[in-house]
Amino acid sequence: MIKNYFKNTWEGLYTILIGMKITWKHLFVPSVTLQYPEERAKLPERARNRLFLNYNDCIGCMQCAAACPVNCIEIETVKGIPTDMPDPTSKGQKKALWVTKFDIDEGKCCFCQLCVAPCPTEAIYMTDIYEYSEFDRDNLVYNFASLTKEEVQQKQDNFDKFQAEKEAQKLEAAKAKAEADAKKAAEEKAKLEVKPSNDEKKED
Amino acid sequence: MQNYLIEIFGSEIVAYILATVPVLAFIVLFVLFAVWLERKVSAHMQDRLGPMRVGWHGVLQTLADFLKLLQKEDIIATANDKALFNIAPYVVFVTTLATFTMLPFTSIFIGSNADVGIFFVLAFSGAVVAGILMAGWASNNKYSLYGSLRSAAQIVSYEIPTALVVLTMIMLYGTMSLGEITIAQTSHFWNWGIFGGPELGLAKILLVPFMFVAFIILFISTLAESNRTPFDLPESESELVAGFNTEYSGIKFSMFFLSEFANMFLIGSILVIFFFGGYNSPFGYLGNLLGIEWLIPIEQLLWFLGKGMFFVFVDMWLRWTLPRVRVDQLMTICWKYLIPYAFFNLLIVGLILLI
Amino acid sequence: MKTEEMILNMGPQHPSTHGVLRLELVLDGEVVHDVKPHIGYLHRCMEKHSEAMTYPQVVPYTDRMDYLASMYNNFGYVGAVEKLMDIKVPERVEYIRVIMGELQRIASHLVALGTFGLDLGAFTPFLYLFRDREKILDLFEHTCGARLLYNYMWVGGLSHDIHPDFVRKTKEFIDYFRPTIVELNNLLTFNKIFIERTANIGVCPAKEAINLGLSGPNLRGSGVKFDLRKDDTYSIYNRFDFEIPVGEGRVGTVGDCWDRYYVRVQEVEQSLRIIEQAIDQIPDGDVKSEIPRRVKPPVGTVYHRVEAPKGELGYFIISDGSLNPARVKVRAPSFVSLSAIGQMAKGYLVADVVAILGSLDIVLGEIDR
Helix, strand or coil: HHHHHHHHHHHHHHHHHHHHHHHHHCCCCCCCCCCCCCCCCCCCCCCCCEEEEEEEHHCCCHHHHHHHCCCCEEEEEEEECCCCCCCCCCCCCCEEEEEEEHHHHHHHHHHHHHHCCCCCCCCCECCCCCCCCCCCHHHHHECCCCCHHHHHHHHHHHHHHHHHHHHHHHHHHHHHHHHHHHHHHHHHHHHHHHHHHHHHHHCC | CCCHHHHHHHHCHHHHHHHHHHHHHHHHHHHHHHHHHHHHHHHHHHHCCCCCCCCCCHHCHHHHHHHHHHHCCCCCCCCCCCCHHHHHHHHHHHHHHHHHHEEEEECCCCCCCCCCCCHHHHHHHHHHHHHHHHHHHHHHCHHHHHHHHHHHHHHHHHHHHHHHHHHHHHHHHCCCHHHHHHHCCCCCCCCCHHHCCCCCHHHHHHHHHHHHHHCCCCHHHHHHHHCCCCHHHCCHHHHHHHHHCCCCCCHHHHHHHHHHHHHHHHHHHHHHHHHHHCCCCCCCCCCHHHHCCCCCHHHHHHHHHHHHHHHHHHHHHCCCCCCCCCCCHHHHHHHHHHHHHHHHHHHHHHHHHHC | CCCCCEEEECCCCCCCCCCCCCEEEEEEEEEEEEEEEECCCCCCCHHHHHCCCHHHHHHHHHCCCCCHHHHHHHHHHHHHHHHHHHHCCHHHHHHHHHHHHHHHHHHHHHHHHHHHHHHHCHHHHHHHHHHHHHHHHHHHHHHHHCCCCCEECCCCEECCCCCHHHHHHHHHHHHHHHHHHHHHHHHHHHHHHHHHHCCCCCCCCCCHHHHHHHHHHHHHCCCCCCCHHHCEEECCHHHCCCCCCCCCCCCCCCCCCCHHHHHHHHHHHHHHHHHHHHHCCCCCCCCCCCCCCCCCCEEEEEEEEEECCCCCEEEEEEEECCEEEEEEEEECCCHHHHCCCCHHHHHCEEECCCCCCCCCCCCCCHHCC
């Protein structure tokens, strides 16, 4: 009992002194922190920060938008027409779609990198930019599509026109076909009509 | 000092006010410095840098913080007891300030070289409880109430070992006046309290270990009285949010802060006066060597502040090393450990002094 | 003396409730008569969300449950889906997963130990441990680019192969880290005040721990030698030699806060042993070869449990044969641990409630999901 009493006193003081020794040593250890705005940590090459889209390489396949768990990517596309096709990607893959809208809402993005893996042209990737805070939430929506409104309208018009022409052609073709069919049918009919007469004649 | 001022101005009141100004200025400047030091010490002990932006290594950081605190809204909740709530921080601060009047900063500057010096210091540092209780009760917050009641229990309990050790030291020096205690330890560092006091002989050698025990007890119990880690239960952040000053903001909060740091210096200087020769230099004075008389008080002031600051530093060092004790353990340390040790120490020192 | 009971609200804005948790304490003076935890402040509908996601899309959601041990959450989830689809992942993937999992266990335990100290007022060990945790996070960042929410383990493989430097850096980390455990022990573990604060506090005997359904270090702290890595082995844990530390009541009673704390310290050492064994044996191979193009498990259910840093983490998945899971239920270890606080804290002081809560090592993201 008495022994325990003195042991407690001794242990209390002794362990406190051990702790003080450790903190004293650390008083002279150089700091491990960085003075942030002046010094910056070097990011590793695989750093996952703000998303970036190389617009010229995007073929508008929407695989990234489908992979995103938080729906932060919005894509709209217009089909190209044979006379006005988008240029192929830097690696020579052919594009069939004009990407008229490619918005990434960085406010929603959860930096999971799921959108990067499925991209067939490696157009979307994560950069090492991590300082992009904004005062307005709308500013966090990044528009990557470089087409202007007029151009988009033009593409849409082109496509509509093309579609309309195609439609018209189709219609014409159909008409022609219908006419041809009608003609054919009429001929057939005529033939048929003739035939019975023949038959009649035969009957006769 | 006072007499000199009274002679000049012919009025006691003016003289006393003038004598208080340097102390008050010292407290404010000291707190500005000590807060910065605390942040720096804690940062470097934790492998960080601490404040680095305002001024050289952030020395002006506390000034900026102080200005920020001044501008802050003084929030008084509707359920607070307004009168008590407003008075409490000033009661705490004034009682702390009052104890500074007894400290001999140099041989020529003592607020009051009263015969009851140390008694006055003990009484007023005990009176801080009143302010803290007022703050806790008036806040009308359960955390504040817990904090203030813990604080009351803590300060009142730790008065006892403090008083016992002080009694031991009074036996040694034969006076309660802090100025005279300091004078008794003049000339050589082996005259200091920790080395058995001014008188040579067998008693002095026998006294050394007991003086050391007395020093440890006084250090622990005054640390507890100033509510510092490991005895910071009244404000224990992880349990009681901020204890008795949870509801305070702005300048009133800074008053509590001011008195906490002033208290740290106070306990440091009490230790210095009892055990480390007060303002006395251990090696003699440069002023004596060069024959410049006015240099001596300045040297004395530097020695006093330096020694006091050392104990402030030790307080900080402890704070950033140790966890906090629990409220019942706090009482155990006081009643089961410090008081018996202090009693036996008192008894043995008394016997040695009788020889 | 007859006194009235007082109700004290602790949280949700309180320094030591480890997130947004509200504890309703019924007190008599400082003595706790009852503790009622109120949860749900961090509820994010993770389980319901998963039903609208495809199987790979759920992985980032699991990251955000126990945000201090994201790797292990991934580990459990992909394990469950692979079990459901009957995929055999390449050896290399298994080794990397184990190494990552154990590194994550160390990181999670470092936070647990540090915040436990912080709850008791010791600030400095907390920052030392965070400094070391940063080094682990650096390793993760080097591998997959993220520091906290990795989305690293995918169904059938991994998102990235390890960096060529990874093996060297991990070995450097182990060499650096061993002495800091000794330092922690000297600074905090065997400090008299710390022992006084934690020994004989929040005692949970083995029988009660089993009845409460505790798992992980909290169960082992009560002296029950049960570790899923050994007792219901998964992945390749049966190839490694490591011990299961249990609480022994070294400074107090078996199953007190100090035991739970010390079990974690020892587990960190055991994790280092596993990493040391695994790091030299990583076989060559492709980490993405087995990733299915479309994750479409057959109709069926699966329950897969892993030994996460906090305890037994179980995933119950119902598949209706479509691309989205029909139901994902998570058995979160912290949820069970928190439910024990009512019984553990009864009769102790307010300050002990904080200590007990800290020793249980809960993460609110996992409790509320």
